[in-house]
Amino acid sequence: MExxxxxxxxxxxxxxxxxxxxxxxxxxxxDNDDPEFISQRKAYELFGRRNVERWRRQGKVEIYKRPGKVEYRTADLRLLQRTSQDYLENGREK
Structure with missing residues (x-):
């Protein structure tokens, strides 16, 4: 047995x-019932505004602009939510 x-x-x-x-x-x-894309407002509500904004700044999540709205791919946000984050990276000294 291993x-x-x-x-x-x-x-x-x-x-x-x-x-x-x-x-x-x-x-x-x-995750099966998640829509493919969610609005920025909904992303802020589900994942926290600061988290979403930090992920954008760090280039970890891509925005999709549609007429009159900004959207995010839900699967990308779920992945980041479940990934251990280094909150001191990109511009701050450790």
């Missing part, structure tokens, strides 16, 4: 894969 070693314990490979796949399925189901 194991994966983490800082505090060993986990059987099969257990890790099963847990990982269950989590992926859960995330896919939760």
């Amino acid at each position: 194991f994966l070693q983490f800082f505090d314990r060993l986990i059987p490979y099969d257990t890790f894969i099963n847990d990982l796949s269950a989590r992926i399925v859960k995330l896919l189901k939760s």
Whole structure:
């Protein structure tokens, strides 16, 4: 039996894969009803204005301009929401 070693314990490979796949399925189901694009107002509401503005400044998210509105791809924002962020990068010293 193969194991994966983490800082505090060993986990059987099969257990890790099963847990990982269950989590992926859960995330896919939760995102299934998301529209492809959301308005800037809705993005600020769901993800926080400061987060969205920081991601734009850092070039991590692209805006899509439509007549009379600014939109974001929902999947891009969800990915950034789930990614560990370095809040001190781009212009600030660590």
